Amino acid sequence: MLGGSHTASITGVGNTKYSKKADRSAGLLAIDAVMSAARDAGIEPQEIDGLIPYPGHIGDDILQAELDLKPRFRTTVDMGGCSAVSALRIASLAVASGAAKHVLLFRGLKGSSGLRKADRPSFLPGQPFRRHLEHVHGLNTPAQRYALLCQRYKHEYGLDRRTLGEIALAARAHANLNPDAQMYGRDLTMDEYLAGRLISDPYTLFDCCLETDGASAVIVSKRNDARDIRILSVAEAQGVSPDDISNREPFLDIGLTQAANDVWNELGVGPNDVDAAMIYDCFTFEVLHQLEEAGFAGHGKAAALIADGGIRLGGKLPVNTHGGMLSEGHQAGLNHVIEAVRQLRQECGQRQVEDARLVAVSGWGQLGDGSFAVLGGQNV
Amino acid sequence: MFEPELIPLPDLSDPNFVPFWEGTKEHQLRIQQCEDCGTHRWPPRSTCRHCRSTAVTWVPVEPRGRVYSYTIVGRPTTKGYANTPYAVAIVALDAPSNIRIIGSVVGIEPSQLAIGMALEGRFTPIGPNGEATLMQWAPAGAQA
Numbered sequence A: 001m002l003g004g005s006h007t008a009s010i011t012g013v014g015n016t017k018y019s020k021k022a023d024r025s026a027g028l029l030a031i032d033a034v035m036s037a038a039r040d041a042g043i044e045p046q047e048i049d050g051l052i053p054y055p056g057h058i059g060d061d062i063l064q065a066e067l068d069l070k071p072r073f074r075t076t077v078d079m080g081g082c083s084a085v086s087a088l089r090i091a092s093l094a095v096a097s098g099a100a101k102h103v104l105l106f107r108g109l110k111g112s113s114g115l116r117k118a119d120r121p122s123f124l125p126g127q128p129f130r131r132h133l134e135h136v137h138g139l140n141t142p143a144q145r146y147a148l149l150c151q152r153y154k155h156e157y158g159l160d161r162r163t164l165g166e167i168a169l170a171a172r173a174h175a176n177l178n179p180d181a182q183m184y185g186r187d188l189t190m191d192e193y194l195a196g197r198l199i200s201d202p203y204t205l206f207d208c209c210l211e212t213d214g215a216s217a218v219i220v221s222k223r224n225d226a227r228d229i230r231i232l233s234v235a236e237a238q239g240v241s242p243d244d245i246s247n248r249e250p251f252l253d254i255g256l257t258q259a260a261n262d263v264w265n266e267l268g269v270g271p272n273d274v275d276a277a278m279i280y281d282c283f284t285f286e287v288l289h290q291l292e293e294a295g296f297a298g299h300g301k302a303a304a305l306i307a308d309g310g311i312r313l314g315g316k317l318p319v320n321t322h323g324g325m326l327s328e329g330h331q332a333g334l335n336h337v338i339e340a341v342r343q344l345r346q347e348c349g350q351r352q353v354e355d356a357r358l359v360a361v362s363g364w365g366q367l368g369d370g371s372f373a374v375l376g377g378q379n380v
Numbered sequence B: 001m002f003e004p005e006l007i008p009l010p011d012l013s014d015p016n017f018v019p020f021w022e023g024t025k026e027h028q029l030r031i032q033q034c035e036d037c038g039t040h041r042w043p044p045r046s047t048c049r050h051c052r053s054t055a056v057t058w059v060p061v062e063p064r065g066r067v068y069s070y071t072i073v074g075r076p077t078t079k080g081y082a083n084t085p086y087a088v089a090i091v092a093l094d095a096p097s098n099i100r101i102i103g104s105v106v107g108i109e110p111s112q113l114a115i116g117m118a119l120e121g122r123f124t125p126i127g128p129n130g131e132a133t134l135m136q137w138a139p140a141g142a143q144a
């Protein structure tokens, strides 16, 4: 049995619709997602005895009070966009050790109609040197920093704008099969992509992920019922000089390289064995970059995988079948975990990857922290 | 053009950066060097990654280098940089060649910037009363 018979499982997932402007508070959104996840797991909310809230968002105190939860285990994972997948690992360890039976990962935020990213406190490490060395030069957003990585990649390997465009278009096409997606019902053409206004070259509007109102929840348990999805292997790692891109060497080194390698080695399977991948997509290039670093394509070779529908449903490796953060919504990657679970349970309807047995999920945060997991059902 | 007087000043009394800002005031680029093994490092840190020594000195280096990567910002996100587009580059110093310095680029149309282009430091007072001096980058050899 892949991953051994004692692996932790994801037993419940839940989410609200994702939107630009929700008509409820972030707290109510979170409660909605958590109640859905508990129902999905077939447990009462009171059985949840572990909590991993997303740092800086709706807090666990509110949730505990509202739902009368009595956690025995509580922590946060402060790794930006790789928090969700890294939290899967902490939750797995917690249930394996007996520290908790059911650990809830959740996130609820009005990230679009409430305070937006630029107005929320930054959790990025290295704030003092950023104020002295970056902000004074007009460099202060994730899009600008990641554009620096993309530009260098483009210089080293070559990169056509249409390749990035196809990443955005594939995400949108998938979102159009997902009624919960923020961009459901809104097509995107290559011409529209190419006409997107400049954000931070090479990034234009449609290279950037959404800001979203919504909530997501995932429950990790020590249980292996037929419908539970096992966390077969999960790992995390950080890039060289994790707080700084400018003097990183190798410049394109990220934690995912090591994390994915650890997972492949532990499981004894490789990139060709997975049926779909949910790749953290803060920006289009980060999808391409991670596909290479996780081994789905060689260095400089991901464009060939992405061309000709390779990352769309029916392609060689369907990527972000929910629409990702580019088109489903920004849930800091927790929505990627949820989609992987639903694909493996064959619950995805029109956007189902046929016979999905193994699905990979990546997380990326804080300029280079990476985490990676492979999930599978009870029969692999 | 950027608006130097509107750029929010960092804490100029932060001991980790005092030598840096004193240097730019004298139109010098100063970076850190490990006193024990001689390794140059940037951004400023308290410990040498090479030998773990915390003994550090600041040394002037030639503010010359080549564009390692860059971005052209199309939408204003910081005070002092309301006028877009503007370019920000990571510049690899000619010497020591293991050091890269981030800076906004002046004196060139952003669209003309390219990786590998030779740039040099350009020093400009910033803050409401010119309290600090910022080192930006400009094409090498161009007139100020």
Ligand SMILES: [Zn+2]
Pocket (backbone or CB within 6 Å): B034, B035, B036, B037, B038, B039, B048, B049, B050, B051, B052, B053
């Ligand atoms: Zn040293």
